[in-house]
Amino acid sequence: MWALQDARLPDGTTADVVVDQERITAVGEGVAEEITERLDCRGHLVLPAFVDAHVHLDKVLIRDELREHDGTLAGAIGAIHERKRRYTAKDVRLRARTVIEESVRHGATRLRSHVDVDTIGGLVPLEGVMAAAADCADIAEVRTIAFPQEGLLRDPGAFELMEAALQAGADVVGGMPHWEVDESSQREHVRLCFELAERFDRDIDMHVDETDDGGVRTLEMVADEALDRGYIGRVCAGHVCSLSAADDAYAERVIEKCRRAEISIAANPVTNLMLQGRGDHGLIRRGTTRIGEFRQAGVNLFFGQDCVKDGFYPFGRGSMLEVALISAHAAHLTTRDDLDFALHAVTAAPALAMRVADYGLRPGARADLQLMPVPSWSEALRLQPLPEKVWFRGRLVAESSVRSEIYRS
Ligand SMILES: [Zn+2]
Secondary structure (H helix, E strand, O other): OEEEEEEEOOOOOEEEEEEEOOEEEEEEOOOOOOOOOEEEOOOOEEEEOEEEEEEOOOOOOOHHHOOOOOOOHHHHHHHHHHHHHOOOHHHHHHHHHHHHHHHHHOOEEEEEEEEEOEOOOEOHHHHHHHHHHHHOOOOOEEEEEEEOOOOOOOOOOHHHHHHHHHHOOOOEEEEOHHHOOOHHHHHHHHHHHHHHHHHHOOEEEEEEOOOOOOOOOHHHHHHHHHHHHOOOOOEEEEEOHHHHOOOHHHHHHHHHHHHHOOOEEEEOHHHHHHHOOOOOOOOOOOOOOOHHHHHHHOOOEEEOOEOOOOOOOOOOOOOHHHHHHHHHHHOOOOOHHHHHHHHHOOOHHHHHHOOOOOOOOOOOOEOOEEEEOOOOHHHHHHHOOOOOEEEEOOEEEEEOOOOOOOOOO
16 A cells, blocks of 8 residues: 655645555545555646547557658548558557557556558558557556448448457447448448447447538437437547538537437547648638537547557657647637646546546546646646656556756856
């Protein structure tokens, strides 16, 4: 048993946190008094470890090897094909491992990764990411989503590969209905994903409407399917960019359906700021979904890293603190409430989307924690420090310090 003493909680109060084995057993003022092994936190901020519930570990760090393209989603997908053909499980494993380690260093200990499943790479990406997850099981928990990036109807053979991926141990059913060529194929894509999820008893996490075209409306197909089948609280929709371009009446209706189906929304402003609005001149759209409206409706919404130096996005380092900062810019988050929302969107919200039951800074939760060298969450956002320490299942898994001096004359 050990304890953090004199730590600042996100709400600004000071408390101790007691950990026994893998679990937090007490949080409160003075609860560390009796514990022998204590870490004096000197009023520094303690947070539950970050959760990155939307990342693509199979694609990370390939950017330098790709040809240049037009910067759009379609351009990026096309540019990756050639590299994807050359993937080996070892190559994917090493790149994914590097980014998992970077994520842990930046305070994230739970990740959920989409992994391409298609007739170009077959199951090689999944094999690589699952191997990396096993390599890193001592420092992080990594789950996988079988993701038919090239479509299901557009890519004959992909559906059978999806079945094989789930048999091989992929945790969640992915999808990308808007990538199909017409509305009836989109609808069929959604139906096939739900059929797989029911058959294998898996949750669903699809890429939905990642386009500026307000006429693309597969989110409603996903919500309707979830409601019809009673798949409540088991579905996540990522990106959902076109909702911002659609009319308000549609948006209101579909947001209400998402609320009823308890669908989580992965708004990934970091990459969508880069990918969307490429056809605009002058006043360029941000390309993000209706973050404010989802929030107001009480729909669970989180921010993901999505991409790390791949064909879609040249930056990223597994820092959910950076993701929260960039997302705050994209979503006009400035008030105290707004900043609390940004914290929620990289901690409890993605944990809920992953249906993690034992998450948080409370007795009974798994002791996945981080200590920040600042006194508050707003200072963490502003200054972007590395966590001083990160714990996974109650064990110290990362430690960082930065030395910086000013020399006066
Ligand atoms: Zn994505």
